[in-house]
Amino acid sequence: MAEQNNTERVIIIGSGPAGHTAAVYAARADLEPLMFEGFMAGGVAAGGQLTTTTDVENFPGFPQGIEGPELMDAMREQSVRFGTRIKTETVDSVDLSARPFKVTAGSTTYTAETVIIATGATAKRLDLPGEDQYWQRGMSACAVCDGALPIFRDKPLVVIGGGDSACEEASYLAKFGSSVTMLVRRDVLRASKAMQKRVFDNPKINIMWNTNAVEVLGDGKLLNQVRVTNNKTGEEQTLDAGGLFYAIGHEPNTGFLAGQLSMDETGYVITEGKSTATNVPGVFACGDVQDKTYRQAVTAAGTGCMAALEAERFLSE
Ligand code: FAD
Ligand code: NDP
Numbered sequence: 001m002a003e004q005n006n007t008e009r010v011i012i013i014g015s016g017p018a019g020h021t022a023a024v025y026a027a028r029a030d031l032e033p034l035m036f037e038g039f040m041a042g043g044v045a046a047g048g049q050l051t052t053t054t055d056v057e058n059f060p061g062f063p064q065g066i067e068g069p070e071l072m073d074a075m076r077e078q079s080v081r082f083g084t085r086i087k088t089e090t091v092d093s094v095d096l097s098a099r100p101f102k103v104t105a106g107s108t109t110y111t112a113e114t115v116i117i118a119t120g121a122t123a124k125r126l127d128l129p130g131e132d133q134y135w136q137r138g139m140s141a142c143a144v145c146d147g148a149l150p151i152f153r154d155k156p157l158v159v160i161g162g163g164d165s166a167c168e169e170a171s172y173l174a175k176f177g178s179s180v181t182m183l184v185r186r187d188v189l190r191a192s193k194a195m196q197k198r199v200f201d202n203p204k205i206n207i208m209w210n211t212n213a214v215e216v217l218g219d220g221k222l223l224n225q226v227r228v229t230n231n232k233t234g235e236e237q238t239l240d241a242g243g244l245f246y247a248i249g250h251e252p253n254t255g256f257l258a259g260q261l262s263m264d265e266t267g268y269v270i271t272e273g274k275s276t277a278t279n280v281p282g283v284f285a286c287g288d289v290q291d292k293t294y295r296q297a298v299t300a301a302g303t304g305c306m307a308a309l310e311a312e313r314f315l316s317e
Contacts (some may be wrong), residue, residue, distance in 0.1 A: 007100045007111040008034045010311050012084075013091045014041075014118035014253075016048025017297040018287025020075035022116045022303030023312075027082035029312045034085050034112070036105055037076075041090040042122045042253040047072030047119060049288075050297060053145065054136060071297075096260045096280050114282045114311040117261075117269060118304060119253040121288040121295070125246060126160070130216035130223075134244075138223030139216065141246045143169035144296070147176055151222065154178045155242020158226050160213055162186065166247035167210035173245065174204040181239060182209045183228060216244060222239050252289050261285070268292050276307040284310055 010026050012019050015037035017152040026033040037046035045051045050068035058122045061209040080086065081226055087105065095102035100111040123141035125131065131139065140146040143159070147169070158179035159170045162184040165231040170180045184198070187209045189196050199205050208228065215227040217238070227239045254261075262270045262279040287300035287305040 001104070002108045004108065004110045006114060008032075009112070009315055010114045010116060010308075011036070011101075011110060012116045012119055012280055013094075013280070014038065014048070014287070014289070015046045015076070015086075015102070016050065016072075016118060016120045016300060017075065018289075018300040018304035018307070019048075019116070019118035019121070020072075021301040022118060022286060023079035023084040023304075024075075024082055025305050025308030026116075026263060026311065027079065027084045029308070031315070032085070033308075033310075034087070034110065035079065036087050036089055036091045036103070037086055038090045038119075041118065042121070042251075043225065044122060046088060047076065049123075052136070053140075053142075055149065056145070056297065057148065058145070070072050072301040084153070091256055093256055093258065096257075096283055099282060114284070115202055116276075116304075116307045116311060117257070117278075117283065117285040117289055118287045118300075118307070119252075119256075120300075121250040121252040121268075121292070123246060123250050124248050125259055126213065126248070128213055128216055131315060134149050134216050134218050136225040137221065138218065138242065139244045139246075142246045142295075143173050143247070146242075147173045147245070152176050152243040156181065156240050157243040157245065158183060158213075158239060158241045159245045159247055161207065161247035161249070162189040162191060163247065163249065164191045164195050165249070167191040167199045169245055169247045170205050171198050173243070174202050177204070178245065180205045181241075182207045183213055183226075184209055185212055185231065186210065194204060216241075226229040235274070243255050250288070250292065250295070252292075254289060266292070276310055278305055282311075282314055 012035040055067040089105040217225040284307040286303035
């Protein structure tokens with residue numbers, strides 16, 4: 001294993017809005033950050049989740065919206081402009097037991113005084129027949145991001161899942177669609193009572209219990225139907241659907257940390273109060289890897305800024 005001689009002041013792992021915002025702030029503070037942007041890490045291209053979407057209409061500063069990949073290219077360019085060095089490699093492991101911390105990618109180990117974890121999370125998918133063809137053509141894993149798009153207006157919409165996200169997304173989509181059907185695989189919702197009430201009280205939302213989606217169908221361009229089956233009776237139905245939204249949970253990209261940071265039971269990094277500090281001094285976490293509530297580009301960018309400012313303060317102390 002090759003080892004780099006010089007110790008970096010800050011290494012940033014991950015390249016979504018959180019990582020790039022941290023990079024811009026750290027670079028402008030003359031910390032010369034080294035970023036590992038990943039190579040299809042967690043199944044997502046460098047640039048993060050926004051590289052998998054089309055119009056982003058809720059990132060401030062773009063009144064006409066901007067394509068996700070274009071926004072991420074611009075963020076990368078801004079990081080580089082201020083001196084961020086970027087390696088297109090995935091970090092395989094870290095050693096956070098002593099400072100300087102060790103970060104290993106491929107056959108090289110790098111050392112750093114501070115590390116910013118910005119590796120995001122990946123929305124779970126079902127890999128249904130037809131999903132590859134209709135993904136982002138009527139199918140999405142983020143209703144809050146995509147639900148307001150014109151293609152979903154006044155159409156029957158379908159949400160899969162029974163947790164808080166599914167309830168939140170169904171309530172949100174009910175503002176735009178003609179109706180919303182939730183497909184729930186058991187006969188109960190996992191969501192909190194408050195979220196359940198929101199769904200039960202909304203006349204536009206209908207729940208199909210004990211139901212699994214088995215196939216998505218369309219006209220070649222856009223999805224228009226979902227085939228479902230009742231897992232108790234075996235009865236099959238084909239539902240009209242102008243949109244299908246997965247809300248079956250996310251997987252934080254934290255496997256490479258091998259449990260060296262405090263995480264919650266679902267693998268999200270725990271940060272302290274109103275900060276990005278982890279339980280290891282000098283290691284900070286920002287963006288979706290530590291946030292399962294908001295999961296938006298602008299909130300990820302906000303915490304990326306916080307992580308860089310906190311790393312800078314840590315180094316000066
Ligand atoms: P991510 O964007 O997840 O980026 C993390 C990056 O780190 C990835 O590139 C990953 O490959 C890399 N990485 C992971 N592990 C490693 C490793 N070990 N080594 C190196 N690199 C690694 N939000 C909005 O605000 N507006 C929208 O319109 C919107 N639309 C969306 C549409 C879709 C389809 C999806 C899936 C999400 C959407 N979101 C939207 C949510 C938004 O994309 C996320 O909240 C945001 O990207 C999170 O940013 P992040 O920097 O935390 O992580
Ligand atoms: P959860 O893991 O809580 O729920 C996932 C849901 O998807 C469950 O109903 C689960 O069913 C279902 N599901 C999982 N896999 C499949 C599958 N293969 N096929 C069909 N259904 C499936 O994830 P959420 O994203 O909803 O929530 C994550 C966390 O974020 C939770 O702690 C939640 O409380 C929190 N959150 C809070 C919000 C709020 O308070 N406003 C908003 C959003 C999230 P089953 O129940 O059978 O396992």
